[in-house]
Amino acid sequence: xxxxxxxxxxxxxxxxxxxxxxxxxxxxxxxxxxxxxxxxxxxxxxxxxxxxxxxxxxxxxxxxxxxxxxxxxxxxxxxxxxxxxxxxxxxxxxxxxxxxxxxxxxxxxxxxxxxxxxxxxxxxxxxxxxxxxxxxxxxxxxxxxxxxxxxxxxxxxxxxxxxxxxxxxxxxxxxxxxxxxxxxxxxxxxxxxxxxxxxxxxxxxxxxxxxxxxxxxxxxxxxxxxxxxxxxxxxxxxxxxxxxxxxxxxxxxxxxx
Amino acid sequence: xxxxxxxxxxxxxxxxxxxxxxxxxxxxxxxxxxxxxxxxxxxxxxxxxxxxxxxxxxxxxxxxxxxxxxxxxxxxxxxxxxxxxxxxxxxxxxxxxxxxxxxxxxxxxxxxxxxxxxxxxxxxxxxxxxxxxxxxxxxxxxxxxxxxxxxxxxx
Numbered sequence: 001x002x003x004x005x006x007x008x009x010x011x012x013x014x015x016x017x018x019x020x021x022x023x024x025x026x027x028x029x030x031x032x033x034x035x036x037x038x039x040x041x042x043x044x045x046x047x048x049x050x051x052x053x054x055x056x057x058x059x060x061x062x063x064x065x066x067x068x069x070x071x072x073x074x075x076x077x078x079x080x081x082x083x084x085x086x087x088x089x090x091x092x093x094x095x096x097x098x099x100x101x102x103x104x105x106x107x108x109x110x111x112x113x114x115x116x117x118x119x120x121x122x123x124x125x126x127x128x129x130x131x132x133x134x135x136x137x138x139x140x141x142x143x144x145x146x147x148x149x150x151x152x153x154x155x156x157x158x159x160x161x162x163x164x165x166x167x168x169x170x171x172x173x174x175x176x177x178x179x180x181x182x183x184x185x186x187x188x189x190x191x192x193x194x195x196x197x198x199x200x201x202x203x204x205x206x207x208x209x210x211x212x213x214x215x216x217x218x219x220x221x222x223x224x225x226x227x228x229x230x231x232x233x234x235x236x237x238x239x240x241x242x243x244x245x246x247x248x249x250x251x252x253x254x255x256x257x
Numbered sequence: 258x259x260x261x262x263x264x265x266x267x268x269x270x271x272x273x274x275x276x277x278x279x280x281x282x283x284x285x286x287x288x289x290x291x292x293x294x295x296x297x298x299x300x301x302x303x304x305x306x307x308x309x310x311x312x313x314x315x316x317x318x319x320x321x322x323x324x325x326x327x328x329x330x331x332x333x334x335x336x337x338x339x340x341x342x343x344x345x346x347x348x349x350x351x352x353x354x355x356x357x358x359x360x361x362x363x364x365x366x367x368x369x370x371x372x373x374x375x376x377x378x379x380x381x382x383x384x385x386x387x388x389x390x391x392x393x394x395x396x397x398x399x400x401x402x403x404x405x406x407x408x409x410x411x412x
Binding site: 165166167168169170171175179180183184185186187192220223224225226 | 340341375387
């Protein structure tokens, strides 16, 4: 699986931008700061934040026995508030047993299949989003902690994708979120493209969605072929984005326009 | 990287390059041949003059021309415009018709680092969405309509 990461780097480097400048650490900020006062208030107050409905669903699922093992997440992990504190802040993480990087939704599915002996939950399904939102919530306000030492090949693979032109419009992620951050794309302020809020409630979607769903939107905008949900390219991009946002506080479930 | 014209034509020498863009597998139509002279494509891609009104509509349409994602211009009915690129007001005074044509056809020939999409090139692209693979962003007719409109933007 390390080889997958190396392959992605090799393929993407061939088309990487000559000069891509990363955002100085001190200039980084979440797109929360670009939002209207109303949208920020919606994110800040649990009672108004629609993403909290998924967290509540997640709490119920956490207590529900599932699979042939007939055991709930709580049966092994106890209280999520304690056992899951800070976990989301270090995902994607390196999974030594599988020898590859795994994201939070993928990790939850491993517990589903290996520990509960139940089928995987589909990516973007309500249940998987709810469990992910519950776990992510336990890192609210905590700084992102990227395991740079072990994730290095995945971070590099993600950076190679981030800086490569793709799609009919021949644009790279870095064109919008590094080079032109803060400028307006048809009236929308281009953010720095940080992953701090996910899974989050997007008013345009009228629902909660994962970081991969957001990346899929950007790829479609570039008229590029989106990767399949859970693909190594998305995990690599997530690993790079989390490293790029290292130290920034998580804000899931965030709200975005 | 696979576009053999980029490095040389960017130098802006008065040389004649015949750009024959080959249709990719499954393409509905190949691109028309055109000649780049210096930093311009002097001749119409279709041999005909474009329609100014249609050109204006294409430029203003965020899903067809996409121009106002990045540019601003004289479109009072369009409140959402971009600030990633120069205002289009006055481009008809700044550039000749042929220079405008090359900028829209393939701006990367003039500035390899540009973010302006290649509107009439299908080679040298990666991971293009299957629905538009092998197709240019705009057809030759649409390019001519856009050029006809841009020429009218004088100061």
